[in-house]
Amino acid sequence: MNFEIPNFALALPEIFVLTMACAILLIDLFIPKHAKTLTYLLAQITLLGAAILTFQQYGHPGSVTTFNGMFVLNNLAIVLKLFIYLSAFASFLYARSYLPKTKIPYGEYFVLGLFSVLGMMVIVSAHNFIVLFLGLELFSLPIYAMVALRRDEGICVEAAIKYFVTGAIATGTLLYGLSMLYGATGSMDITRVSEVIMQSSLSDELILVFGLVFAVVGMVFKLGAVPFHMWVPDVYEGAPTPVVLFLGTTAKIAALGLLFRLLVDGLQPLSVQWQDLLIIVAVLSMALGNLAAIVQSNIKRMLAYSSIAHMGYMALGLVTATPQGYGAALFYMITYAIMTLGAFGVVAIMNNAGCEASKVSDLRGLNSRNPWLALMMLLVMFSMAGIPPIVGFMAKLSILEALIGVHLVWLAAIALFFAVIGAYYYIRVVKVMYFEEPEDATPIKYPVDMQIAISLSGVGLLVLGIVPGALFTLCQAVFGATPY
């Protein structure tokens, strides 16, 4: 047995984030209470540094592995990581002025967040079942804790417990599935698993199918799609808004990375089976998410159901099992993350300004209280509803194109049908903001960093909608697909 020194350079961002996270944990203990902003700054610097390190790795086509094939680096991983940093950065930014108001210590949120980010980075670069699982745990455990950060709030703790218990079951299912796959193929290495299944025409073997189903269940749970979505509304409602931002954007991108690694890289030969599963997941998510969102009066719950529906659309991209479809799914996920940043950003801004923003009706007359904020929310809502020229439309269009490309026209029709239903509750928000009188007409003020963040997400959606070319091509290129 020969031991070769792994190429640490490939894992440099991970090493950097790990080091920094540990350092911040320690530093936070020793800095005085009034200087806690330092923790925040260090956390953001960590993300920026990681982004720079990751960005430098971009460019080599194909994959490189290290750590004895445990760790893989390719353009897909890099793009996913960059957007993980970006959304984490934005979530942290909204947390800066929000956390002190709710008496959540900086140290806990940012350090937990950084560890979770590290877990996500490991997932998207995992090339082995063990590493994958390790990353998943590192990614999930801090989030459970983050949901429960407001220890004295009943709703918060309840959400955390529910999330933790169901999450533990899901993780168990995934682990069980992975073990069955290992049993069937005799390998933990993702590429090797794929080869073995391909060569041995094992694809009909019962144990493989069992393993696949269990693994898919675990992953769909992380996405928060039907029928493993039950935690989503409770957690979105209960958790502090910056945590929801983190959970709804960063974690979703990581979950998509998990799907890419396991289903696309590892289990592509079983695509016929997992396509069927994802079709059910997608259709049920679109149906239940959109239908249930209509009756919600709580804005966070409404956005939670909307996220379920969006995960359904995103899953449609995977259903195609073509590079174009994967590219469309990635594009959809990235744009969805920007929309969520905008939507929960508005909620966070209103919370921060001392307004209760738990009900949709709390947005009443937002236009007269802060026209710019209302405009940004309008862009976000129209984007979510898929109204051109905002990017949500392009995202849905690319998914539908990919579906039609593999002759799944009926599925595209269903997607459109539910998109129409979904438009109802998005446009209702716009109506409430613009056509109803505010109960409390005091103008809303918010700090500059939040202003920049919300404007970037709102205007970004519009700009991306008008010139989606660059991002879209990037999303296609990481899968080696030629954009149409």
Add this chain to the structure above:
Amino acid sequence: MIVHHIQTASLICILSPLLGAAISGLAGKRIGNRASHTVAIVGLAISFAAAIYLFAQVVLYKVPVYNADLYLWGGSGRFSFHAGILVDSLTTVMVTTVTFVSLLVHVYSIGYMRGDPAYHRFFSYMSLFTFFMLVLVMGNNFLMLFFGWEGVGLVSYLLIGFWFERESAARGSMKAFIVNRVGDFGFILGIAVVLAYFGTLDYAQVFKQAPSLAGEIVDISGTQFSVITVMALLLFVGAMGKSAQIPLHVWLPESMEGPTPISALIHAATMVTAGVYMVARLSPLFEFSEVALSVVLVFGATGALFLGMLALVENDIKRVIAYSTMSQLGYMMAANGVSAFSAAIFHLMTHACFKALLFLAAGSVIVALHHQQDMRKMGGLRKYLPITYITFLIGALALAALPPFAGFYSKDAIIEVVKQANTPGATYAYYCLLIGAFVTSLYIFRAFFMTFHGEERMVDDQNEHKHGHGEIHESEYFILLPLVLLAIPSIFLGFMMVTPMLYSGQFSLLGSSIYVAPEFDFMTALVTHYDGPAYMALTAFMHPPFWLSVLGILMAWCFYVKYPYWATYTRKYMEIFYCVLKNKYGFDAFNDFFFVRGVRGISQFFYRIGDVKIIDDCMVNGTGRAISHMSAWVRKLQSGYLYHYVFVMILGLFAFLAWVLL
């Protein structure tokens, strides 16, 4: 170098009215009425100056035709659509006419619209209209034509309904819009056929390919048609709507509900002639279809006579002129039909001047009488409104085509060329136009005598008191100046332009911008008999149209000045005839019965069954109900109990297993 100048001048010409419209429309309230009209008029004046420059370059210095795409507007597959400008002699003639009349009408409106609460809006609309009209005539492809076409339609709608608080105005604008939709339906289908067969909408490319498509046949539900004929006829349907040809003319009388300046500008001088311009511009298409030409001829000639006759029984001064406009449009169309496109455009030019003059003069009368439009309540006004009287008389003489007024040269040429023509239907058309000449002078002088001569019948509506004669006085300077400025071309334009426009053979002013097939070239035959405008005027009495016009004037004088009881007798003994005219041949009744009621009936049916029952009750509310049921069900699932959540997860897992394995 000159090419750049032409491009710059055309852009200035098109865009300065748009800028004026934007400023006076958007900032009008802030900058005040005075600044709004100044901005609009300055914009128009710049545009007019640019138009003159273009006219001089193209007509006098014979610069080559400027035809260039400015930018790519859109593309789809093998089609690409550009925004481009074409400046040739036809364009410059149109542009000059449009900006000239528009400028004068702008000035006139200062007086006419004084005190209106929406003053700046009016100026903004008029400048916007001019912009669209310029796009229409300066575009180098069908798309620009269509853009301008719809734009002028929109502004026309807005301006007819300018006083939208009056129900008749709101209805009139709706009617104009809807009838024009019918025409535009044909028009856009025509453009679609062009695109389908030529693969491009660019004039130059379409015209180049047109000869090769001349023999092409298309099969429409078993019947064979020539492609060009189908194309030309569909496009002509559009022209029928915009240029108020039978049977789509019904909107034009209603359009008189708008303020008088826009009746002059839009519904007499410019917009309604868009159809005539379009046929002339597309002459290289129409020339390949004898059928289409014949249809244009017959429809035009029929309108020229029969719509003119309607003016004989109309008592509203503006409506008399409106029917006259339809009749004159009929003359222009008839000229198009016999391939005398230059005559059509020439008549368009002269008509723009004298018809705008008549309208504005009528407007001056209306202002003087405090918005009284009924000629039965006028009379003897020549004493009070001398300048209006003279200018109206000039306009009437020009319209009645007496030499040497402008209308004489253009209209006589049309009648002569139709006489020469052998296009199918030309004989019928000739007699229509000939009798039309008589009818024209009869109705316009009827209006003239009723308004300015005879006894004074100025009684206001409540019949409370006679207008004190001191109250009626000549209109203000802003109203009179345009009248005088329009009277000048109404007298001289024909005399000056007839030689270069009509009788210069291949050197004529329009030159290569129109195309006449050799077998339809009836104008050339006339050139040989032509000995200059003065000779033409002096020998007018040798042709029947002259005598018919004079007869019309005489009859009008007898009936309405000398022996007014003749009119009563005639009406009594020709009751049926009178009724037919009064009911406008039943077009409105038919439309009302067949389309309005029919459509309403069908709509009611669809509303009750389709909308209320199926869509509202079953689908919309049904969906709502179904969704609320479903969400109630979903809510039950989302019970909040952890063990329910886990149960659902496990159930989901088993369902997945079952789905994949079974």
